Amino acid sequence: MQQRLKNRLGIMGWLGGGRYGMDRYAYALHRITGLGILAYFIMHIIVTGQRTGGVERWESTMAFFGSTPFKIGEFLVVLAFAFHAVNGLRLIFVELGWWIGKPGTPSFPYTYSTLRHRPLFIVFMVVAAVLMIIGGVDFYFVLK
Amino acid sequence: MNKSATQDPSIIKTVQFEVLRYNPEGNEAPRLQNYSVPVIRGMTVLDGLNWIKEHLDSSLSWRSSCRMGICGSCGMFINGLPRLACNNQIVHLHSDRVTVKPLPNYDIIRDLVPDLEGLFEKHRSVKPYLIRKDTEEQEKPTGEFFQSQQELLNYIQFAYCIKCGLCMSACPTVATSENYAGPQPLTAGWRYCADSRDEGLQERQEVLYSSYGVYRCHFAGACSQVCPKGVDPALAIQLLKKDAFLRSFGFGKKKKAGPVLPPVRDWTPGGKIPEAPAKTVPRKTE
Ligand code: SF4
Numbered sequence: 269m270q271q272r273l274k275n276r277l278g279i280m281g282w283l284g285g286g287r288y289g290m291d292r293y294a295y296a297l298h299r300i301t302g303l304g305i306l307a308y309f310i311m312h313i314i315v316t317g318q319r320t321g322g323v324e325r326w327e328s329t330m331a332f333f334g335s336t337p338f339k340i341g342e343f344l345v346v347l348a349f350a351f352h353a354v355n356g357l358r359l360i361f362v363e364l365g366w367w368i369g370k371p372g373t374p375s376f377p378y379t380y381s382t383l384r385h386r387p388l389f390i391v392f393m394v395v396a397a398v399l400m401i402i403g404g405v406d407f408y409f410v411l412k
Numbered sequence: 413m414n415k416s417a418t419q420d421p422s423i424i425k426t427v428q429f430e431v432l433r434y435n436p437e438g439n440e441a442p443r444l445q446n447y448s449v450p451v452i453r454g455m456t457v458l459d460g461l462n463w464i465k466e467h468l469d470s471s472l473s474w475r476s477s478c479r480m481g482i483c484g485s486c487g488m489f490i491n492g493l494p495r496l497a498c499n500n501q502i503v504h505l506h507s508d509r510v511t512v513k514p515l516p517n518y519d520i521i522r523d524l525v526p527d528l529e530g531l532f533e534k535h536r537s538v539k540p541y542l543i544r545k546d547t548e549e550q551e552k553p554t555g556e557f558f559q560s561q562q563e564l565l566n567y568i569q570f571a572y573c574i575k576c577g578l579c580m581s582a583c584p585t586v587a588t589s590e591n592y593a594g595p596q597p598l599t600a601g602w603r604y605c606a607d608s609r610d611e612g613l614q615e616r617q618e619v620l621y622s623s624y625g626v627y628r629c630h631f632a633g634a635c636s637q638v639c640p641k642g643v644d645p646a647l648a649i650q651l652l653k654k655d656a657f658l659r660s661f662g663f664g665k666k667k668k669a670g671p672v673l674p675p676v677r678d679w680t681p682g683g684k685i686p687e688a689p690a691k692t693v694p695r696k697t698e
C-alpha cells in the first residue's frame with residue numbers, strides 16, 4: 269500500500285524551519301507574545317477576582333504574588349506587551365498598505381514588500397526596545 | 413574545495429549531496445542518503461540530481477520538466493530554503509554540502525516528490541479567472557475589454573506566479589493551519605480582483621476573507637523572500653486587506669469593469685509588410 273508521509277512543520281515552522289528574514293521571527297514572536305498576554309489576562313482576572321473574597325484573602329493573595337519570581341514574570345509580561353503593541357501597530361500600518369511599496373513589473377534581482385518595509389520595521393523595533401528598557405528600569409526600582 | 417585532479421578539467425569541485433529518501437511502499441522511516449557529485453560551471457541542483465540518477469542511483473525520484481524556472485515543478489527544500497532546483501546553481505550555494513529535501517508543508521509522495529493537490533484545490537477555490545456580468549460577451553466576444561497600462565500594472569506582478577508552491581512551504585501560518593488558504597491562492601485571488609476587467613469580488617470574498625483567509629497573515633514575508641518569480645505574495649495579501657478596509661468604510665473606488673472596445677474598423681496594415689516569397693515546393697494536395 270502506498271502511504272503519503274505527513275510533512276507539515278507545525279509549531280516548529282514558527283520558530284525556524286529555514287533561513288528566513290527577521291520579519292518571520294517577528295511573526296513568531298507576535299503570536300507567542302499574544303498567547304502569553306492572553307494567558308496573563310486570564311490569570312489577572314482570576315487574581316483580581318479574589319478581592320470579592322474579603323480583605324484578608326486579597327492581602328494574602330497580593331503577598332503571594334508580590335514575591336520575586338512573580339515580579340520577574342510580570343516583567344516578562346511588560347516585555348511581551350511592549351513588543352506586541354508596537355509590532356501590532358506596525359502590522360496595522362502594513363495592512364493599510366503603508367510603506368510596503370506598490371506592485372509593478374518584477375525584474376531580477378527582485379525586491380519585495382518586506383524588504384521595502386525594513387527601515388520602518390527597524391524603527392518600530394527600536395521603539396519597542398526603548399519601551400522595554402523603560403519597563404526594565406521601572407521594575408528594577410520596584411523590585412528594590 | 414576538494415577538486416579531484418584526475419578527472420575532467422572542467423570539474424570545479426566535488427560536493428556531497430544529502431538527499432531525503434522516502435519509499436511509500438516499505439515501512440522504512442525516511443532517511444538521508446549521501447552522494448558525491450562532481451560539479452562543473454553552471455551546474456544546477458537539478459543537474460546534480462540528474463547526475464546522481466544517471467551515474468549512482470536510478471531509484472531517486474523527483475519532479476521536474478522545463479529546467480528553466482518556468483513550469484514550477486522542481487520546488488525542493490535546498491540548503492535551508494524552498495527553492496527551484498533548476499534555478500539554483502550549486503556553486504551559488506557556497507557550500508560543499510547540498511541538502512535536498514522535499515518541500516515542507518506538503519505530504520511526501522516519494523523521495524523529493526510533494527503532493528501539490530491541496531495547493532491546486534485552494535487555487536481553484538478563489539476562482540482564478542475573469543468573472544464578468546456580461547457572460548454573453550465573454551462567450552461570444554465582439555471586441556476586446558479595455559484596460560489601460562496603469563490598470564495592467566495593478567496586477568501584472570501577481571500574474572507571474574508559476575504555481576511552484578514554494579511560498580506555501582515558507583509560510584509559518586501554513587505550517588500550523590492546514591485550512592489556511594495560503595499565499596499562492598490569496599495572491600491569485602487578488603490578481604483577478606485587482607484586474608480592471610473583472611467583477612468577481614463578490615464570488616471570491618467568501619474564501620479570501622473567511623476565517624482562513626487573509627487575516628491569518630501577519631506579514632512574515634517568507635513567501636515573498638522565496639518566490640522565484642518576484643511575485644511578492646505578502647504584498648498581494650496586504651492589498652487585499654487594504655481593499656476590504658477601504659470598501660467597508662466606503663472609501664474604495666466603485667469598480668466598474670472595463671468596457672468592451674468597439675471592433676477595430678477602417679484599419680489597414682502599414683503597407684510595409686513584404687509579400688511572402690513564391691512557393692518553391694508544391695504542396696502535396698496541389
Ligand atoms: S507566488 Fe511565487 S512562490 Fe508562490 S507559487 Fe507563485 S511563483 Fe511560486
Ligand code: FES
Pocket residue numbers: 476477478479480481482483484485486487496497498499
Ligand atoms: S524544472 Fe521547471 S521550474 Fe524547474
